[in-house]
Amino acid sequence: MAAELRAPASASNWVINAFMLAIAAVMAVAGALADRFGRRRVLAVGLLVFVAGNALIATAPAIAVVIAGRAVCGIGAAAITTAGSALLSNTYSGRQRSTVFAVFGTTIGLGLAFGPMLSGLAIAAVGGWRWLYVLYALVAVPPLVLLRRVLPRESPAAAGRFxxxxxxxxxxxxxxxxxxxxxxxxxxxxxxxxxxxxxxxxxxxxxxxxxxxxxxxxLVELNLLRVRQFRAVCLTVTLGAFGFVSLVFTLGVFLSVAHHAGALATGAMLLALTGPTLLVPLLIGRLAHRIPLRRLLTLSMLVVAVGCGWLALIGPGRPLGRTAAPMAVIGAGFGLSLTVLDGAALATVPADRAGMAAGVFNTVRLGTESVAVVVTAIVGTVTTARVGRSAAADLLAGRPAAGAAGVAGYAAGWQLALGVVALLCLGGAGCIWQLLRPALPAAEPRPVVAAPERPVDQLN
Structure with missing residues (x-):
């Protein structure tokens, strides 16, 4: 894409940034619109906007048009996410609801695990990046057709002016x-x-x-932020951003520097990290309604903490295969939370405000993921300063000039970061356990026993 459109590297970065900016910026607003004008209607509009954005990219004559198209896709994706999850929340209940949101979590895991690889294969299969975006647009057409046939018309859930x-x-x-x-x-x-x-x-x-x-x-009920269950799921998704999402962006560099992994080996190890996010929600989904939310979310963060701590202990030069197990542990812990997070967030509000809750929750999710990636970049900057810019460049390029000391210094910075993340997840697990503690029953008033009356002359 960059070569065909003669785009500089700085502009190419905004192909990704524009989507993330747009989806995060309008997520909460899209949720409120779904409550006000109807979830089915907003979902349909979101799908149409998504199709239009991909069509714009597929025919783009310049990188600026691609960036604009990606922003349009982000707006459509925000409407699809919030309206879709609100529809699921209000359509299903009980065991069915747990299963449906487990499948919803699995789709998130599917995107994380196989999205980049499938996109690369699709580009090779369909003959270029433009046809990939045509394919993305076509994927949104069947849901548009099914909306009118499957989902009944609904009255707007929320009343009053927007x-x-x-x-x-x-x-x-x-x-x-x-x-x-x-x-x-x-x-x-x-x-x-x-x-x-x-x-x-x-x-x-x-x-x-x-x-x-x-x-x-x-637009947003601020009292929602006082609900302990909602705060617990927001804390969980924040910790997941640091314990899992940031690793997806950084472990490739860490493995290539500390363990001299090639591209194929790095891809296989990253699959060990992301693969469990696809499998665990499917395996746990049928049992999720039997497991208290308090135990499931706490266990999720404890498992992520164990995985990060374990990975931090594997120093440079060790066999690459030893990193697979701790990465699978991290992915499994994150996958546990995917099973229930969205459903638990929407369960904290009445049905007529499900879109608002979905919007706020997903805004927190995307915002914390962005912060986690930025913090990771800062760690990389500090590590680069620690080993020196020239040595860091040699390390990233795989040149032997960096030496063993450079490798050890670079790896030590990432190991320290992993240790800090492990401690954060461990402390976060304790906070989640405390936030989701059962409410104490109100104490019954003790019966008042009337004192026996005494003559006035006996009071002196």
Whole structure:
């Protein structure tokens, strides 16, 4: 794509960033729109927007049009995610609901495990990147056709005027935040533009909080953030961003430097990390309704902590195969949470606000994943400074000039980061256990026993 459109590397990065920025910026707004105008309608609009975005990319004459198309796809994906999960939450209950959301988690795992590989194979099969986006557009057509046949018409769940002011302020906050964290690694964190964007994001969040407290029909019910179960699932997805998602982006470099892994071996080891996220939700889904949420989420983070700690102990030069088991443990722990997270988040609100809860939860998910990737980039920068820029360049290029000391220094930085993540997940598991503790029953008032009356003359 970059070669055909003669795009610089900085512009090519925004092919990814534009999608992430758009989907994160409008996720909460899309959820509120689904509550206000109907989940089926918003889902249909989201699919149409997704088709339009991919069609725009497939016919793009320049990289700027590709970036715009990716942003359009992100907006469509936000509507699909929030409206779709709200529909699932309100359509199923009990054991069926657990199974459905386990399948939903499996689809997330499928994308993580096989998405890049399948996209690469598809490009080779269909004859170029343009046809890949045509394929993406065609994939969205069958759901559009089935919507009218399978899902009944519904009345809007939420009443009242749509909170347009809140939507604009929140979108401004999230857009500024995503731009800030996207440009920070490239321009430097002390550069005026990322700092300005992050400051704007903070200011907009403060304004949004004030607007929502006074709105007659707020976009986001701020009381949702006081619900312990919702806070627990948000904490879980935050820890998962650091314990799993960030590793997907960094382990390739770590394995190539510390264990001299080639491209094929690195791909196989990463499959050990991502593969369990596909299998575990399928295996646990039928049992999830029998396991208390408190135990399942706590166990999930404990398993991730064990995997990260185990991987941190495997130093450079060890056989590459030894990294497979701890990576599979990390993936299995993350997969446990995928089984129930979305359903648990939506279970904290009434049915008419399921879209709002889905929007807020997925905004937290995407925002923390972006932060985790940025923190990982900072760790890489610190490690580079530690071993020296020239030595780091030699390491990444696989040149022998770096020497054993350079390899050890580079690997030590990542091992330290893995150890910190393990401790975070361990502490987070304790917080989740505490947040989901059963509410104590209200104490019954003790009976009041009337004191025996005494004559007045006996009181002195």
């Amino acid at each position: 909170d347009m002011v809140g939507a604009l302020v929140l979108t401004t906050a999230l857009t500024a935040f995503m731009i800030g964290v996207s440009l920070g690694p490239d321009l430097g964190w002390l550069h005026w533009f990322p700092l300005t964007m992050l400051a704007l994001a903070v200011a907009a969040v403060l304004v949004f909080t004030r607007v929502e407290r006074t709105a007659a029909h707020p």
